[in-house]
Amino acid sequence: MTLPTEPIGSIPRPAELRAALTDSAAGRGDAVLLGELQAAAVADTIRRLEDAGSPVVTDGEQSKPSFATYPLLGMVNLAPDGAVIPFADGHVRQLPRLTKGPFRYQTQVSQYLAAATAVANVPVKQAVIAPSALSLIYPADGIDGYSREEFVEDLVNEAEADIRGALDGGAHVVQLDFTEGRLSLKLDPSGGLLEDFIALNNRVLERFTDEERARIGVHTCPGGDLDSTHSLDVDYAGLLPALFRMHAGNFYLQLASEQDPDRVLAVVAENLQPAQRVFVGVIDPIDPAIETPEIVRDRLLRAAWHISPDRLGSCDDCGFSPFGDDDSTSRETAFAKVRARVEGTALAAQMLGV
Template sequence: MSLPTEPIGSIPRSAELLGALSAHEAGQLGSQDLAGAVDQAVAETIERLRAAGSPVVTDGEQGKPSFATYPIAGLKDLSPDGVVIPFADGHVRQLPYLTAGPFRYQQRADGYLKAALAHAAGTPVKQAVIAPSALSLLYPAEGIAGYSREQFLADLADEAEADIRGCLDAGAHKVQLDFTEGRLSLKLDPSGGVLQEFIALNNRVLDRFSEAERARIGVHTCPGGDQDSTHSLDVDYADLLPQLFRLHVGSFYVQLASEADPDRVLTAIAAELPESATVFVGVIDPIDPRVETPEEVKDRVLNAARYIPVERLGTCDDCGFSPFADDTSTSRDLAFAKIAARVAGTARAAEQLGV
């Protein structure tokens, strides 16, 4: 199959892992035993991705507390009452804010990657990392005495570069920056000023990589997905895409299956996509409890190929299936069934397109 297809990242955690996480939090399970439970969940996740026919696998983010907060897990200089992210169903997620510098990652993504590579049996492994723009929200509006925002952003850029570079050096097939805050920023600031700051910060990091390295780096955008709800699906994609495609990466992973008017989005993608980039369009909606059929996926791919040259087209899921470890709204079996449908439907489309 010459049409590439890739997962976005998170897979619902196994029941055994969720039990181990709860026991560890309650002080009933040691760290070494928890690490063993995580490794077992990673191995099973990769095995099931391969069984679904996925040509690229991930660790399913089994060991991450969330897609956004893994670098700061265990960081002591934090206060819990930071930026609030409201979702359409009324629930919220809240980031912490930093109380002292210097800012340093406590965990790098290459640790997750190396654990996945040990189970991948030669299958290419993709690693998701959080975009520096998301972590920039940790700095409080009132500032930090003795630690300026400028110094924080410099430290953040260094840490984000090391996070990405560690994954590239360890052998990641792709490194994907999760950038769900892009669309959200237009909800919080319709002028687009915050979005432009996010793009500039991310490019500040991306420009430290060679052209060949950036070809292995991508960025994912979606309206957020958590507990079967989103935070910014009501924001017009047309306002985001021109800025999104200014990011200096080789691949873009764009949520599309859950859009009300995918043709309008595809028109905007076709107009803005850089000539050197590949776009992976979402053909699976992780929030929809119905499993898409391969035929339905095929039709979505064929429709995308009406707008985007087939040699620059791939497929993905709209979002991760469980970006936060405590989100059990989607079952593990449902996620793998949807992934199998994506793989099969993409293969049917590739055959029909003659590629």
């Protein structure tokens, strides 16, 4: 056995693909050319991840407009003035607002997975958006003729189908992106919104067997967009006890950018459930400096003081480019950081004797 290591998801997209995605979003451009650019970027991303030694790869989300909104592509019952997510540097991202029911995914991740597995030589991980994030598109004042309860039931059904399609399609693991978890404590310090998010996600996860949930994971981070975050100032201790009550087998935690990782790891060790594994972030995608394998090794050895190595793995803190227009990190930097994570994890495994 060795320490497992996995990417989180997104890799910076080539400049030509970013431009084509921008044109497509504006209703112009060549759909055939866009598809060709996406296919080429997926193949190149997977090849370069494999060249970096990654034992598990992703498609780098090269074909997604963002990690959060892929199910909404082509949906006509949306308005642009939905929930606003502010980042520490002053920029914002805005979700769309649902205008009428029913709610149905227009795109499922199974199509991304099929394209990735067709060119990959190692297991493929598939990221999906957590239903809690998509719940934010339902307006606070409701929708005439389509209650929130009806929307939530539709959302749960659609999220289950998205995850199940990836599992059935042969995904090594399916990862729910739950960046809104930590953000929820900023929006509602009482923790009520977080509890609602956990309950909603568990409504979906409870539909899977124990064996299936062993292949389902949850990723949390304080956001990572244009070299800024939305909730790094929120104490992890408010999130982690609730997080580990989610019915998943794997948890991917941002940690490299934390100021006091030992404190966080102690909370993790206290709340980690018997059948759960934790992948700790050893790479900070926002930091332009490329970590050395030795830095990665030492971060994992620190984690092993708190968490048994047989329940430990490594990952990046978050995706390198969650939104399609993010060019704050180069592809070369991202792949160099991936290589450092892989090599550093192997060094830690050797020292830990696993």
